[in-house]
Amino acid sequence: MIRKIKQAPTFVLLTLFIFLVTIADIAAPDKKISEIENKVLSHIPAISTASIMNGSWMKDYGTYVQDQFLLRDTWITVHSVLETEVLRKVETGGILLDTKSAMQYPRFFSLTDSETLQWEKNSAAFASFCGKHENITVMFVPSASQLKKTPLPAGAPSIDENALMDSLFRKLPGKTRIVDLRNTLGNPSSSAQYFYRNDHHWTTDGAEMAYRAYYGEKAVIPDVSLRHEQPGFMGTSYSKSRWFRAQSDSLVWYDVPAEMTIYQTERENRFSEKSHGGLYEPDALASYDKYAFFLHGNNGYSRISGNGEGKILLIKDSFANCFVPFLTGSYEIIDVIDLRNYQYSPDSLIESEKYDDILILYGMQTLFTDTSIINLNRPSVIE
Amino acid sequence: MVFSSLPFLFRFLPVVLVLYYVVPDAWKNSVLFIGSLIFYCWGEIRFFPILLVVVLINYCCGLLLERTEEKPVLKKIILIFGISASLSFLLYFKYSAFLGGIFGINNSSGLIWKGTLPLGISFYTFQAMSYVIDLYRGKAPVEKNIITFGSYIVMFPQLIAGPIVKYSAIHAQLRNPSKRVTTDRLETGAKFFIVGLAQKVLLADGIGKLWSDIIGVYQNGVMTQAGVGLTNASTGLAWLGIAAYSMQLYFDFNGYSMMGIGLGKMLGFDFPDNFKHPYISSSITEFWRRWHITLSGWFRDYVYIPLGGNKLGIGIQLRNLLIVWLLTGIWHGAGWNFVAWGMYYFILLVIEKLWLLPFLKKGRIWPHIYTLFLVVFGWGLFVSGERGVGLSLLLDRLFCLRSGVSVSYFLRNYCVILTVSVLCCTSLPEKCWKWMEKHRAAQIIVLGLLLAVSVCYLVGTTNSPFLYFNF
Known part of the structure; x- marks a missing residue:
């Protein structure tokens, strides 16, 4: 088993990362509002035949995953740091700096x-x-x-x-x-x-x-x-x-x-x-x-x-x-x-x-x- | 569902991978088939019946082709029926409005479709046709198991955006689930997937912002973010814009293809490469051997060669090239700008074939400049049908010396990403990759960083605050 991990380290890294983040994300409690974004965060959408048939449930579920993603604000801040410090941009998020x-x-x-x-x-x-x-x-x-x-x-x-x-x-x-x-x-x-x-x-x-x-x-x-x-x-x-x-x-x-x-x-x-x-x-x-x-x-x-x-x-x-x-x-x-x-x-x-x-x-x-x-x-x- | 999205990475993919690896080999194709159907329905449930119908029709044609093995006339009829059935959906959904415009047929006849295209139809139609043609030619055996056959058409790594995989190339792997998952494939697949994800999320979306800073961002035909406006751009900025678009298109398509190939590998399938550093080409001829290889390969094997290829004299060869390039152009979109784009490349390829190619082979630097210039301009033609562009406006900005918003702010804001993008269009990444293959520790660190940064960007770009509290 250890030998197999050594032969496929990237695969292990990728799957571990995905599984751990997924489990932590699902386990983490949902937040109600985001003060910094000034909005109510979406919660898990109710399933109904109609909402699945017209695709709205899938779209709402995607928004839910985004809104409630684990450590969302941290990821967003790191993204901003990468934009301004690594990419040396003078504009990020629609704001000129x-x-x-x-x-x-x-x-x-x-x-x-x-x-x-x-x-x-x-x-x-x-x-x-x-x-x-x-x-x-x-x-x-x-x-x-x-x-x-x-x-x-x-x-x-x-x-x-x-x-x-x-x-x-x-x-x-x-x-x-x-x-x-x-x-x-x-x-x-x-x-x-x-x-x-x-x-x-x-x-x-x-x-x-x-x-x-x-x-x-x-x-x-x-x-x-x-x-x-x-x-x-x-x-x-x-x-x-x-x-x-x-x-x-x-x-x-x-x-x-x-x-x-x-x-x-x-x-x-x-x-x-x-x-x-x-x-x-x-x-x-x-x-x-x-x-x-x-x-x-x-x-x-x-x-x-x-x-x-x-x-x-x-x-x-x-x-x-x-x-x-x-x-x-x-x-x-x-x-x-x-x-x-x-x-x-x-x-x-x-x-x-x-x-x-x-x-x-x-x-x-x-x-x-x-x-x-x-x-x-x-x-x-x-x- | 898009590969580079949070629901795919952190909901769909882990569930499908766990199920796929855990179930016994005999069930793997079923997991793949059902998982892919869910993947398709997630994006576009209302066109799901069409996908199923295409699968069923081609499955039945396959069975009939086996039955009519000894009857060539009947066999040919079934072949034509299968191809026509697959094409009819494509013709209706993608081309009816365009063709209607040419022949003066208007909307009310019910023959015209003006809505969105069914997801992936340009890709799965070609894969379906590949099945019946390969069967007809005896290049592959019939697939009697509908789940196995269905998996070929719908498998999610290549359903939406390719690479277009010929049936003959993959049928052995489809039938032998026990031989699929090897440590080697898992490892290569993971590497391809991470690199593809980084290309799409970091490079393509990053350099694409330069282009959308010029033409604006549109959603469902409505401008949601204002750019400078192509009418206000200077000539320099217009050229910088389409150069940025050229790089965005490459990283987007190559990144997505690599993700598809990587996912395929992790599931045990070997898909062909789709891109081989196209922007280092020293001729247009070479460019088309490095860009969207599976599409040009499909047209070569199923259109060009059956028509005679280059074996029937120069006149027939030119005719065959013309047909292939008309089809290539129109495959990319139902519009005159796509036809023009296809014809543009037809003319260039003929010029090279008849005259220029030997000179290009002797040059060191100028062939690369020649190729890049023509390719970037070609992408300008390609994108000219989009909202915010316009062919006459683009040509005016590119070729009449116009003053306007200059390149200075954009060069400053995008200096790092431009540099990195340009370097990634050369063969430098390949050299880095070869070095990293020998230094595994460095490779793992780099890939781990790329993965984390890609997720950063996936989350970061969903930041959408409201100015006043949104109830």
Whole structure:
């Protein structure tokens, strides 16, 4: 027997490896969710004649084996190390890596057909909505890769997001106030960090610059004694790349005296109170997705009470979540709508609440994929 | 099911291997047959009946050919019936839309199939035809056991992507299960399998990313990841792109073939080689003796030689070459770009045969450059029908000096993998292999590393995080 093993060592190696991993994989308990991938992991699919006949069971079983594979995260990390250290690549998992600045950029070599189409639809939706109302300001957060302060690794191809933003601004009616955040965030001489290294969002300091640009001289910046830093933040870009050389970011937040009521949407402009409390979700700081700390994630409709004067409606994506705390110094009532979870036009809400200001704040990357923005112009369903 | 996937490596393969090695010799073909049917159904259960029908028809034709041994006319009729029956499925599923387009027959007549191809039909049809033809010619005896015969057609190591194994080459092994599993075959099979897996997962998929970074990634006809776009690529980048594609195609196909050969060996079968370092060729003639050897061998033995080969004068030889190359082109796909690709090689081979070959044999370096250039351009023709490419766009980018996205980022991002890929296209790997055969300890370490790294990549490329929590 030993002689036979010596004669066929590769065969023994291969079969031992396969058998041991298979048995360990089947024996290992299934995990429910993956925090780092932000998803529920699949479990073993139920067998039925129908699902076997149409092939869906086989496909689902394959996904199950992948999702629950033994030491999955370890294999993924080693894969990333091999890509960057052995193959010396500057891109892995769809993320471009800059070793000098430790920045991770989601790659956009060009837009897919569906992204181009969605962009056209969303630009038109904004233009149409801005035409209907008087007191609107728009701010779109550029991607870090487009700014001189935080450029891509040399020569990397990219869409011309600047040109896209220019074309969007051209579509908006003259009465809409445009705050061009490229000027605010693009100054290379500033040493502050406006974008996270490992996440596609901007930092709280970046949001603060935008708030100053929006509100001007009367901007009320929270006192430095209220400033807190939570280190160890690795975000969406790190999930994709698992970069060995990533340097974690610090989440900055201000403990402003403000309260937030989150509402459940019953139907258009009809809400019931769901919860009441502070602006932040402390449990998120202990999990992987620390950015969910801000504003308890992306709720359809919520109302925040501030210490200023006036009423503002903020129509947003997740970028505004770290921006809202700054608004509490300037407004008394801040209504926040996230169209992904409030899929009606805000027109009826605007009519009933009579806001002093309306602010649209989105990240540019969202505009390529978000399918809820067209709800801005959805006809009212109220009888 | 794909060999380079987690369900195959860590569910199907261990179960099948255990059963196969443990059962008595008389049951081995049954395990192989049933296991292969499950393998097929895993990928494509709805076309399973077609596979069974092809097996049954050819099995019956085999029995009838034995009965009509003394009646040549009847024997010929059965041969023609068997070949036509096998081909009819292939013609319908693969070529009806293309032929319909030529002859103006439209969809509503029910004669056109516009869906996906049944898995492996291009391969198992040819193996089925090989059975009846070899029987007719007396090159092999009839197989009366349907399980044994069925195993020949459906055995999973070569069912989906070859190598195409002639019946006469393998019938002895099929009938003698007791002589199959030897230590030597197990060891060679394991080595082939690991090297094939590494080629597919590390080299092919790795260098293939360069090409998909240019043209984008498509799934079911929809672009799921944007590339630079061939319209935005510079001429240099377009050439780098099809060079990368050429290497991807080789490592993908060679890797998969090696996995198939390795699996076959571990089950006790000796399949023929499918590739022999094609990119070191110094002529197109030589290239086609080193690329997809089992396909060109099949056409040579079952089309070229029966038509007279080169024995009936130059005119007939050219006609035979033309037919073989039309068929070779169209076998790869039902589209005009494949016909063009086949004709491209026909013309080049005729030029070499009639004039150029003696000069090529005398050259040292220029024949290799000549061959590589023509082969890489040929792959450009070959891939031009795919989403994101387009023949006129590709030709424009390749031959009109276009500025656009330059090669610099791609050379930087892919420098290591380009170097390794180019080296693996030479005869260097063979030399390394010969060295390792004498230094077994080093060989085991290298193969073990390749296996582990391949699994890393198989898991790593399934990483698919969501930006916001996906309920």
